Structure formats: structure tokens, C-alpha cells
Amino acid sequence: MPRYPHEPETAPEGAAGPPREDSHEPAPPLRPQTTNDETGPDVVGPAIAEDEYPAAMKELEDRWRRALADLDNLRKRHAKELERERTVERSRTAAAFLPVLDNLELALSHADADSDAVVEGIRTVRDQAVNVLELLGYPRHAETGVAFDPARHQAVSVVHDPDVEPGTVVQVLRPGYGDGDRQLRPATVTVAKRE
The missing domain is CATH 3.90.20.20 (GrpE nucleotide exchange factor, coiled-coil domain)
Known part of the structure; x- marks a missing residue:
């Protein structure tokens, strides 16, 4: 079997080498050698005597x-x-x-x-x-004539108003304060609807 130049000719001491071609015995399992000053994967820091x-x-x-x-x-x-x-x-x-x-x-x-x-x-x-x-x-919100927005308005009634687009705020009964996540309360409004 050819050897590469960087490969050692013999196995290090204590290590099991590859099975010989003329031997029918299985090679012993490889086990790393450990000493008392080595740390395992679960040990943090140096080994401690009992x-x-x-x-x-x-x-x-x-x-x-x-x-x-x-x-x-x-x-x-x-x-x-x-x-x-x-x-x-x-x-x-x-x-x-x-x-x-x-x-x-x-x-x-x-x-x-x-x-x-x-x-x-x-x-x-x-x-x-x-x-x-x-x-x-x-900020205060008491605008009329704007589109109804459920995030900013609370509709308490609807009215028929042919002069206004449906879904438009026609009256603010109580103004709202704040925007988005910083809202104290929504505006209480009356909204236009279709007949």
C-alpha cells in the first residue's frame, strides 16, 4: 500500500493502527488517550481532584x-x-x-x-x-367631511345624507385625542350611509 510523504510509517504509541491485510482479526476500537489535566466537553476549567x-x-x-x-x-x-x-x-x-x-x-x-x-x-x-x-x-381630532377610519373613529349613529359620500364623517359628537398606538380615545362620530 503506497504511503504519502507526510504520513507516518507507524502508528503513534498507544493508538490502534489500521487492520493488517494478512490478519483476519478486527481492529480494536479507537479510543483517545486522556490524562488527568485534560478537560472534556462538559468540564469548565481544569480538572478537579476528588x-x-x-x-x-x-x-x-x-x-x-x-x-x-x-x-x-x-x-x-x-x-x-x-x-x-x-x-x-x-x-x-x-x-x-x-x-x-x-x-x-x-x-x-x-x-x-x-x-x-x-x-x-x-x-x-x-x-x-x-x-x-x-x-x-x-393631538385633537374633530374633523368632519373625512372618511370614516375605525382606528380613529367610533361610529355611534348613521344618517342618510344625499349630499355626502357614504362612509364620510358628518358630525363629531366627542373629539378624539392621539394617533395610532398613542391614542387616548377615538372620536365619537355620526357617519353618512346610502339609502
Whole structure:
């Protein structure tokens, strides 16, 4: 049988060679040689002598307990930070509405005055509140003449209106605020239908 130049002539010591052609015996199974300082696929780190197992187990248990304690501390710290952020956001939102409340109280204090002035003052306060909601990311939707969109509108009634395309919003009973995933509520509307 021809040998390649890089192939050794004899098998390494302790390894089973290929079966000889003149032998009818099966070759012994190949088994890798192992020593005590080799690591197997399931072993992490150097091999441990049997008398060192209790100390190694104690060290691993200690590391495991420390990891659990670190995880518990992280959870507690995250909960505190989340609560602090909620408190800051609530106070920021409430502070944005303080001028609206101030103007409502001012309008009520002038209730004995000219009714047109009171109505105009209330409209101004309403516009101010709508502006605050828009700054918080919830724009107002109270448009008529637009196509009915079930994601933005809630139809409570339908009316026959020959002058309007079917499926068009003809009246907004209550405005909606927000868009898409950031929607406080849909607009409550009346929609045109075919006869």
C-alpha cells in the first residue's frame, strides 16, 4: 500500500493502527488517550481532584448566591428608578395643566360679567387645554367631511345624507385625542350611509 510523504510509517504509541491485510482479526476500537489535566466537553476549567470537590462546590455555590443577590439588587434598583420616573412624569403633566385650572378659576370669578366674555374666556381655556394635550403627544381630532377610519373613529349613529359620500364623517359628537398606538380615545362620530 503506497504511503504519502507526510504520513507516518507507524502508528503513534498507544493508538490502534489500521487492520493488517494478512490478519483476519478486527481492529480494536479507537479510543483517545486522556490524562488527568485534560478537560472534556462538559468540564469548565481544569480538572478537579476528588478531594477538592467540596471546596469547588462551595466556591460555585458562593458565586451562584452572589449572582442571585446581584440580580435581586438590580430588580430593586430598577423598580425604584421606574417609580421615580413615573412620579416625575406625573408631576410634569400635572404642572402643564396648572395654567388651565388657573384660567378656569379666573373665568368662574367673572361669571357675573358679560356672558359673551365668559364664553370667550372658556373657549380660550379649552384651546389652552387642547394645546397642552398636543404638546404631550395627543393631538385633537374633530374633523368632519373625512372618511370614516375605525382606528380613529367610533361610529355611534348613521344618517342618510344625499349630499355626502357614504362612509364620510358628518358630525363629531366627542373629539378624539392621539394617533395610532398613542391614542387616548377615538372620536365619537355620526357617519353618512346610502339609502
